[in-house]
Amino acid sequence: MTIETVSTNRAHGGTQGVYRHASAETGTGMTFSVFVPDRVAKAGGAAKLPVLWYLSGLTCTHANVTEKGEYRAACAEAGVIFVAPDTSPRGDDVPDAEDEYDFGKGAGFYLDATQEPWAKNYRMRSYLERELPEVIAAQFPMADMGRQSIMGHSMGGHGALTIGLRNPEKFRSISAFSPIVAPSEVPWGEKAFGRYLGDDRASWREYDAVALIEDGARHDHLLIDQGTGDQFLVEQLRTHRLAEACQSAGIDATIRLQAGYDHSYYFIATFMAEHVRWHAERLG
């Protein structure tokens, strides 16, 4: 298990790296970024730091949040490692839906596809639940894999919620900006799930945060921020469905509507430091 260092830059008293490795799950090269605060180095390499995962939205790679996410100052202060994976397999050999921004490359939806021709490469669930954590554990010895949390934006908010709700013992806290909370009920999700997973809607439920909660999934630490000026709120995101599901299930989630904010990284960057600090408190 080896990784290639694409770049490292000193930033906010830490190291922002970009790395690449051959993924067995996706059958492709995969790129991800990791920010490691200096306090590890200062502790002589002995200190271990918790890990915060950030899953990106449609059309994004690791680069969007790495460049625009404004997370480093807060991570350096709190002593948190920040990992940002890609959103899908990549490469000329990977089947794609050209001219569709919401399906195929850049739109992996954090699931394991069961339908052809997608099933071979589109395995972002297994990649993120198993393979990449093993890579991080092996290559970043300062990472304390016993202390992990997860967050994401839009499609990545869906990813963070579903991965976190399926693995509450692994992730101490879950947060999201503008998440797709009930993909089975909205155009983005119906299109993607129908093609990746097929027509049997029962198979969609493990990839739907609202359905997971309805089916018994629970988590004690949920934080959502949603902009009221978000162009996708009504049709695709439907934040109120998560609020309803949490209320029915007795989950004490914090779901905040932020007046005037849209779907962009300007919104994410505004509340990023708050999310990092909120996770850091729960990561100890």
Added chain:
Amino acid sequence: MTIETVSTNRAHGGTQGVYRHASAETGTGMTFSVFVPDRVAKAGGAAKLPVLWYLSGLTCTHANVTEKGEYRAACAEAGVIFVAPDTSPRGDDVPDAEDEYDFGKGAGFYLDATQEPWAKNYRMRSYLERELPEVIAAQFPMADMGRQSIMGHSMGGHGALTIGLRNPEKFRSISAFSPIVAPSEVPWGEKAFGRYLGDDRASWREYDAVALIEDGARHDHLLIDQGTGDQFLVEQLRTHRLAEACQSAGIDATIRLQAGYDHSYYFIATFMAEHVRWHAERLG
């Protein structure tokens, strides 16, 4: 005098806008970004806020710092308006040096060209010293043009230093990341000045921070951050020349070498909030 609003996004409790206008100086459309903190709105439009200018480096537009600069949180907290202009005239009718990243479009060097074919459009000095401030004053009534400071990066650090040193009554403080401090003495500057300004090196001095100080320019509030891992430090930036000039002139400048940081926005973003607060103290 009208401007077109390209986009506005709510961000960090303020408004990040991108605007476009027809410039008489450059004879082209020019794009710039402005961040206005909310506290103006809260004060019912009556409060006026100081203005901090940020000049970008080679190859950049307004967008680089707007997306990657991490200035908004600090500007919102301090109540400072942040203006980021483009680095040169743009458009198909503007003469360019194709395949040269360090001359022509994206490389205006904040001067008024005197040589053909550059003299007509390449008038970034007059654009920034006169025209754009008038546009800001007219279109942003909350901007207090009696309280301005200026900063920049690399070629924009050169711009901030030279514009600030020539207009100390207008700019209360000057700061820079990785500035070109003595362009007349380094390859980037010799190439640009020779072609924009001609062979008479005496005409270069008003566009050279070290030469301006040697010729009598003074400023009481100078802050420079320079990364020691900057690939351009030895050949193009030569920070020590500014330190020498300030010492000879009795200028009490703060010139800091930041260990391990490079020339990128990772470096700028790391120290941006500190620069904004430093300017804000001097802007009152």
